[in-house]
Amino acid sequence: MIDFGRARSWARMKSASLSLLMPRVLINDAFKKASEVGYMINQSPGEMAAAAGEVWITRAHTVLEIGVQHGGWSYAMRPFCMSALKYIAVDPTFSPGWPVYRKLLTDTGVDVSEVRAQSQAAFEPVNRALESRRVDVLHIDGDHAVESVLFDWRTYSPLVRPGGLVLLHDVCGSRGPGDALNAILAGSDAGRFAYTHVFCDMWNMAAEQRMGVGMIRMRN
Ligand SMILES: C[S@@+](CC[C@H](N)C(=O)[O-])C[C@H]1O[C@@H](n2cnc3c(N)ncnc32)[C@H](O)[C@@H]1O
Numbered sequence: 001m002i003d004f005g006r007a008r009s010w011a012r013m014k015s016a017s018l019s020l021l022m023p024r025v026l027i028n029d030a031f032k033k034a035s036e037v038g039y040m041i042n043q044s045p046g047e048m049a050a051a052a053g054e055v056w057i058t059r060a061h062t063v064l065e066i067g068v069q070h071g072g073w074s075y076a077m078r079p080f081c082m083s084a085l086k087y088i089a090v091d092p093t094f095s096p097g098w099p100v101y102r103k104l105l106t107d108t109g110v111d112v113s114e115v116r117a118q119s120q121a122a123f124e125p126v127n128r129a130l131e132s133r134r135v136d137v138l139h140i141d142g143d144h145a146v147e148s149v150l151f152d153w154r155t156y157s158p159l160v161r162p163g164g165l166v167l168l169h170d171v172c173g174s175r176g177p178g179d180a181l182n183a184i185l186a187g188s189d190a191g192r193f194a195y196t197h198v199f200c201d202m203w204n205m206a207a208e209q210r211m212g213v214g215m216i217r218m219r220n
Contacts, residue, residue, distance in 0.1 A: 172212025
């Protein structure tokens with residue numbers, strides 16, 4: 001006699017572990033590719049996998065990243081976004097690996113807009129690149145001083161659509177983004193959030209390597 005209760009809970013357990021494992025597998029693939037191309041992704045794979053689930057449920061068509069460096073984050077997040085994807089990349093300098101990742105992204109059909117400026121001077125070009133779209137996912141990872149992170153939040157989070165996602169990087173590893181996140185969570189914007197979550201890879205990263213990702217889901 002089949003015990004349907006047990007079978008159901010087994011199926012649920014299996015689907016839960018698959019949904020935890022799949023992001024990790026895809027993120028690990030991106031890190032493997034990064035070591036092949038020679039430009040490392042400046043992120044913790046565990047933290048990226050945790051954020052990937054949130055990106056996935058956002059069904060992102062438009063991603064805005066402040067602070068791009070080589071572009072490794074957006075490359076690793078690519079499988080978790082919709083196939084038609086607009087990616088707006090803001091960085092005053094970019095890094096030597098950017099042309100490599102930019103090509104990897106465009107090869108998967110991503111429409112990349114490059115804004116070569118500090119975020120403090122990028123609002124107009126970002127708006128032009130958006131062409132009246134709203135942002136589904138905003139990743140803030142530029143200048144890590146607390147005032148700069150708060151500037152990026154104040155300036156760019158209003159572009160995020162209801163139900164969209166804001167990610168702040170390095171909220172555990174360095175004081176600026178962590179202090180900024182605390183100020184955001186305690187401030188008057190808190191009523192705009194459906195839920196918030198901080199993930200810090202305690203198991204796999206040594207204390208000095210932990211970065212931490214803050215996730216803010218905007219209300220619908
Ligand atoms: C930590 S790296 C970004 C890593 C990238 N997000 C990733 O995970 O692959 C920080 C980047 O922010 C850029 N940056 C610094 N100040 C900035 C600012 N005010 N506006 C935009 N980008 C900035 C730097 O040039 C650098 O490339």
